[in-house]
Amino acid sequence: MGMPSILITEYFVSTFNPYISEHNLLAEACGMVISLIKTFRASSTNIMVTVSRYLANTIKKIFANVDIVVIDEDKYLDEVELLKDLVDFVVAIAPPTHLVAIAEIVKNKFLGPSFNIVKSLSNKYDSLVILRKCGIDVPRTLICSNSNECKIRELDPPVVVKPSMMAGSECVYIINDLNKCKKYVDMAIKCDPTRRAVIQEYIPGFHGSISAIFHDGVPRLTSLNLQLISIDDNKVRFYGNILPLRSTRHVYWTLDVINKMMCLSELKGYIGLDVVWNDSGMYVVEVNPRFTTSGIGIIELYPGLGRIILGREKPQNTYLGKEVSGYAYIVKKVNSMKHIINYDKLCLEGLAYGIAKTYNEAIERVLNSNPGAIKTLPYDIKSSSLISSDNY
Template identity: 40%
Template sequence: MKILVSEYVLSTYQDHYLELLPEAYAMVITLAETLSTAGCEVYLTISNKIPRVKWSKVVTVNNEEEYYYLIKQARDRFDWVILIAPPLELIKLSKMVNNKFFGPPHRLVEIFSDKCSAYLALEKCEIKTPKTILVEKSLPEYSYLSDLNPPYVVKPALLAGSECVYFARNKSEVVEFARRAMKCDPRGRVLIQEYVKGVHGSISVIYGRNGYLFYSLNLQFVTLSENRFKYMGGTLPIRNNVFREKVEVVLNKLYKCYPELKGYIGLDIVWSENDVYVIEVNPRFTTSIIGICEIFPRV
């Protein structure tokens, strides 16, 4: 089986994403080694600005325009394409490779990559998620926030990870941080959520034809400094029967709502008073795959 593993940051070398290079490199090398051990022929897309990589089968990319052209061609040249990219880019790329994408269908990539539509999808599935309002075009009035209880989390609708995500203690901070987050978001849209107090974690799940095949419950180390959240790493797997039962309820509800789910999905969660709140859904491989492949090499 011939597989292309393509990570956007490693392939295009965009200045505003360069801090993500170490984890991007770790993910693609981990996936390449794991799939190669399983008997697959694995290729990577790598920017010509990256001096050296520990892999022999490399497709060199000279610029972003060429990258999109190569991904479009990959649909006919590979059995599967694994894509790792920020939300807006992932939506565009998954549409290009269509059914060769090693993950959920493009429709679900669109839904879960956008934090607003993901929130609505989670509510539809009756999965607990923080109360949320969407702000677009103009900054929120104080009255617009009356349905939310402080403190708040303010974040762009279409950015990955903790980039431009703020912790606001009061409504005046919400307005200021919404202004900043709007500048970060490609479409100028911002989500304001109630902050859920608890333990930060994630769920890494692989869906197959009849539901989930495997999942790992992971702990995340998240710091708060100057009203900004920062991901500092994590540990896995977490073994806790109470959390395990709650997590399996979430995974089954998600599959019942969207039975076309397939491949790897990453869910950011908070454990709060013996319950699980899903914060975000990532329809692609996440950094947890590095630890999973080391601990469970046969997955």
């Protein structure tokens, strides 16, 4: 039997056009693709990667032995449907509407949850309804398609306003005055491909994410990652991660959330959960049923992640901080990268990531790469609760 073949397809890298695309998304997108290529190449697989014509030479510079497929940016889903027949598995990173479409197109070749689970978890409202039924703490959340019909007064300020089917921090706002909320709801609705907005109570505390890899419905490897999130002028901006956190309480909360996730059937592959925690506990505020930026750091620390995703290694609910030493950091190098005309350089150098021996060293690496990344964090990045070295 020959080596299995995998198609890695990232929407932004595959459809990038420097004349119309948002340049500030490129560094993260390229970083995720590069990391996935590394881990699956280390897992002895044949790799095919979709790229736009503008990035083909960029990816070829670092991976000469990878099958680079240049696709028509305007026919992305059609191209994926054709390519799926040439491989054994598909790993996809895409905005929610496109991710749902890919899961339906590639069916059981998708290295992720089933189509029905992807569809449910990609919606920022439906996903929280499902998690609440699983016994997971989530914030109070509303959904509406018309700001005049939103029952915003049911929530206490501040609130988070965001599109229901968008990825990342685009069109996400923190609003303290409910009298001004209508304007931001309209802005979020306009951003959303389904023309709906989610209004969610804001949970004060530390912002992070959980990365969990499932196989056969069982969690195999889990990590809690600190998110470098700024709140400035009502806008939420993502700058990077430091991972994994290791305090006893944080690990307990994290594994409790993941164990409760098992109330869902057909869980498979990498799943990301955005979380906030404080003294009251941990709350899941959003779900990404796909590989996320935190995965770049996980692969730095655990290069064999691809083998777990493929099911070749089957650890039982192992926590990353127990398996490896040190901390990974990922950070956008500049606050705004739109002014960088050289997208080749932006793709390869716009994101800084690596390994530090200690948590404090990871902070220093972040500061050296982008001092602004922790300037307006809504929490104290040097809190003793984050650098605890308790045993668990």
